[in-house]
Amino acid sequence: MVRSARQPTIVDVARDAGVAISTVSRYLNGVPTRRANRERIEIAIEQLGFRRNAMAAAMKSDRSHMIGIMAPVLDEFHSAVLERLATRLRQTGRVLVTYCHGGDTKVMHEIVDFISTQRLDGLFIAGEAPLRDRTDDLIRRGTPVIFYNNELRGLWADRVLVDNRNASRRAVNHLLDLDHTRIAIIHGSLDASSAVDRLAGYRDALEAAGVPVTSDYERDGRWLPDGGYHAMEQLMSQSRPPTALFVTNYRMTIGALAWIKERGLSVPDDLSLICFDDIEAFPLMRPAITVLSQPVEAITNSLAEMLFSRLGDPSLPPRAMTLECSLILRDSTQKLSPDAER
Amino acid sequence: MVRSARQPTIVDVARDAGVAISTVSRYLNGVPTRRANRERIEIAIEQLGFRRNAMAAAMKSDRSHMIGIMAPVLDEFHSAVLERLATRLRQTGRVLVTYCHGGDTKVMHEIVDFISTQRLDGLFIAGEAPLRDRTDDLIRRGTPVIFYNNELRGLWADRVLVDNRNASRRAVNHLLDLDHTRIAIIHGSLDASSAVDRLAGYRDALEAAGVPVTSDYERDGRWLPDGGYHAMEQLMSQSRPPTALFVTNYRMTIGALAWIKERGLSVPDDLSLICFDDIEAFPLMRPAITVLSQPVEAITNSLAEMLFSRLGDPSLPPRAMTLECSLILRDSTQKLSPDAER
DNA sequence: TTGTAGGCGTTATCAT
DNA sequence: ATGATAACGCCTACAA
Numbered sequence: 001m002v003r004s005a006r007q008p009t010i011v012d013v014a015r016d017a018g019v020a021i022s023t024v025s026r027y028l029n030g031v032p033t034r035r036a037n038r039e040r041i042e043i044a045i046e047q048l049g050f051r052r053n054a055m056a057a058a059m060k061s062d063r064s065h066m067i068g069i070m071a072p073v074l075d076e077f078h079s080a081v082l083e084r085l086a087t088r089l090r091q092t093g094r095v096l097v098t099y100c101h102g103g104d105t106k107v108m109h110e111i112v113d114f115i116s117t118q119r120l121d122g123l124f125i126a127g128e129a130p131l132r133d134r135t136d137d138l139i140r141r142g143t144p145v146i147f148y149n150n151e152l153r154g155l156w157a158d159r160v161l162v163d164n165r166n167a168s169r170r171a172v173n174h175l176l177d178l179d180h181t182r183i184a185i186i187h188g189s190l191d192a193s194s195a196v197d198r199l200a201g202y203r204d205a206l207e208a209a210g211v212p213v214t215s216d217y218e219r220d221g222r223w224l225p226d227g228g229y230h231a232m233e234q235l236m237s238q239s240r241p242p243t244a245l246f247v248t249n250y251r252m253t254i255g256a257l258a259w260i261k262e263r264g265l266s267v268p269d270d271l272s273l274i275c276f277d278d279i280e281a282f283p284l285m286r287p288a289i290t291v292l293s294q295p296v297e298a299i300t301n302s303l304a305e306m307l308f309s310r311l312g313d314p315s316l317p318p319r320a321m322t323l324e325c326s327l328i329l330r331d332s333t334q335k336l337s338p339d340a341e342r
Numbered sequence: 343m344v345r346s347a348r349q350p351t352i353v354d355v356a357r358d359a360g361v362a363i364s365t366v367s368r369y370l371n372g373v374p375t376r377r378a379n380r381e382r383i384e385i386a387i388e389q390l391g392f393r394r395n396a397m398a399a400a401m402k403s404d405r406s407h408m409i410g411i412m413a414p415v416l417d418e419f420h421s422a423v424l425e426r427l428a429t430r431l432r433q434t435g436r437v438l439v440t441y442c443h444g445g446d447t448k449v450m451h452e453i454v455d456f457i458s459t460q461r462l463d464g465l466f467i468a469g470e471a472p473l474r475d476r477t478d479d480l481i482r483r484g485t486p487v488i489f490y491n492n493e494l495r496g497l498w499a500d501r502v503l504v505d506n507r508n509a510s511r512r513a514v515n516h517l518l519d520l521d522h523t524r525i526a527i528i529h530g531s532l533d534a535s536s537a538v539d540r541l542a543g544y545r546d547a548l549e550a551a552g553v554p555v556t557s558d559y560e561r562d563g564r565w566l567p568d569g570g571y572h573a574m575e576q577l578m579s580q581s582r583p584p585t586a587l588f589v590t591n592y593r594m595t596i597g598a599l600a601w602i603k604e605r606g607l608s609v610p611d612d613l614s615l616i617c618f619d620d621i622e623a624f625p626l627m628r629p630a631i632t633v634l635s636q637p638v639e640a641i642t643n644s645l646a647e648m649l650f651s652r653l654g655d656p657s658l659p660p661r662a663m664t665l666e667c668s669l670i671l672r673d674s675t676q677k678l679s680p681d682a683e684r
Numbered sequence: 685t686t687g688t689a690g691g692c693g694t695t696a697t698c699a700t
Numbered sequence: 701a702t703g704a705t706a707a708c709g710c711c712t713a714c715a716a
Binding site: 007049051052053054055056058059064066073074075076079080082083086087090093095096097098099100102110111113114116117118119137141142225251254257258261279280281282283284285286 | 349391393394395396397398400401406408415416417418421422424425428429432435437438439440441442444452453455456458459460461483484567593596599600603621622623624625626627628
């Protein structure tokens with residue numbers, strides 16, 4: 001099973017079919033062709049087992065039909081986006097190339113360098129602060145870049161985001177409605193706009209309700225399970241621990257739940273919990289977790305549409321699309337019991 | 343921000359640096375170059391913002407440095423594999439292209455056709471029965487294909503698998519050790535070797551223990567949450583429902599748990615549960631779910647190594663690598679209570 | 685070590 | 701609608 005000597009080319013097809021190379025090329029690209037020729041070409045292709053070489057076509061036409069996506073990790077959110085994008089793009093004859101940087105700045109830079117070598121037709125990026133400069137370079141070179149999840153403020157580029165601030169406000173308002181006032185937040189790394197916005201929404205809600213905002217109730221969980229776990233430890237060891245908790249992604253929630261389980265705390269009796277992102281397992285937990293769910297489907301569709309329209313007209317001014325999250329009430333939040341120390 | 347007129351090429355660099363094109367090419371490929379030339383080339387590259395065009399290089403050298411991966415969906419398992427592979431491949435200057443078929447035969451075929459156009463250097467495939475013929479064609483064309491997750495029996499190709507049969511045997515033995523005899527299985531679609539093997543391991547264990555194997559306790563959940571849910575419904579509505587349950591992937595487990603939650607059944611009091619695949623949330627459920635965990639890291643490493651060695655020597659005979667799963671005991675299984683109807 | 689020239693498989697531009 | 705032919709950007713003999 002040795003690599004076959006050479007794959008048949010369009011030249012072989014032309015010769016076999018007794019037509020010109022350009023006729024074959026046109027046939028392959030769907031340009032109308034005289035019927036007799038078309039049939040002979042089809043036979044030749046079939047016999048030779050010819051498959052057009054996408055790379056040669058790409059080189060000539062300066063369109064690789066490859067789209068990249070760059071994410072820190074493939075967690076449930078990013079892989080859901082990835083799966084849908086891959087499917088959608090394939091339907092348009094494009095291919096999705098995946099890059100993961102694991103949050104490492106050096107790797108991010110390497111990847112951008114790598115990418116500019118690749119001549120992708122477009123790129124989706126989950127925005128990360130260290131990406132600002134390099135990305136700018138990519139864009140200037142002419143690669144359409146579309147950001148999602150986080151925006152790089154001030155960067156003149158397309159983006160699809162959720163209204164993190166408003167969603168967080170709603171989550172915290174829900175807790176306030178249940179009479180909680182000692183509400184803590186475990187937020188992500190503040191170099192991400194989504195972390196900043198979610199924190200801002202949390203503060204908005206407290207301020208609007210006249211509840212004092214204090215750093216005692218704000219902890220950075222760096223988006224990671226481990227960070228969520230440690231944040232819990234610190235939050236709950238205070239003299240006046242929170243009675244309610246807002247965790248701004250699902251991975252930190254995993255960590256927080258691990259801590260809760262370890263200490264035998266009861267949710268929602270001891271602590272009301274609400275978190276950002278919904279995953280399949282959350283409705284099945286005891287208690288089922290109340291969440292802010294991101295509209296993954298809509299995000300993906302918007303990303304795809306935005307890409308297509310930019311591919312169609314590169315001179316379009318950058319557009320921002322903002323989508324709303326939905327608050328899904330389940331069993332992890334409850335009214336503050338009246339006898340709780342206020 | 344219009345697409346720049348033209349990207350600088352190796353020719354521009356050569357002109358600017360005052361050296362020959364081939365000198366630049368050699369420099370780019372790490373061939374020793376006279377120092378003075380090297381410096382001038384570096385300056386020219388810097389000034390022009392030159393980036394070598396990977397596609398032109400690929401076409402010339404007949405190596406695209408692109409590796410594909412084809413999976414039905416990006417669930418926790420496949421996306422974990424994907425993430426690690428993408429990282430590992432990037433370290434060797436390669437790129438990972440993702441294809442998802444959602445289990446649709448027609449789409450699978452389209453993708454294989456699509457792929458043979460792409461001139462990938464290699465391809466990882468989560469084996470699926472309908473892929474047999476088309477894949478064979480790809481392999482014969484010279485694309486190294488490495489299967490994982492499911493094997494296509496009789497296909498002469500590399501593969502990395504886990505010992506599904508043995509793992510399942512251990513899971514069921516664990517239940518038998520706890521005195522269960524009415525042990526049910528929810529298995530995946532039997533056109534997948536992993537489903538067949540897991541079912542076989544289940545039967546092995548029962549037979550070895552002298553427990554009768556009955557189709558009353560075997561249900562097909564088609565790998566899906568929904569399938570798990572309905573399988574539960576059927577299994578538990580029997581006159582002698584099982585006292586223990588083995589679910590052969592995590593998605594069907596999700597469905598089974600949904601049914602359990604809905605009916606207010608208690609695990610492990612009413613039903614012991616063990617399942618294939620571990621996910622972040624399982625240790626946090628109440629009860630924490632006992633699982634067979636797949637060695638994702640080892641699987642990925644093996645896939646990568648197998649690819650590299652095949653790239654190095656295409657004439658190598660196909661190899662199969664089989665890895666063991668680990669049984670992680672948590673709280674979802676317990677000894678059958680003596681008063682339970684036997 | 686360096687330069688020259690031909691070719692990889694396609695598309696695009698011309699006439700025809 | 702078709703055919704001949706010049707690119708596309710890079711690599712690689714081969715000769716210097």
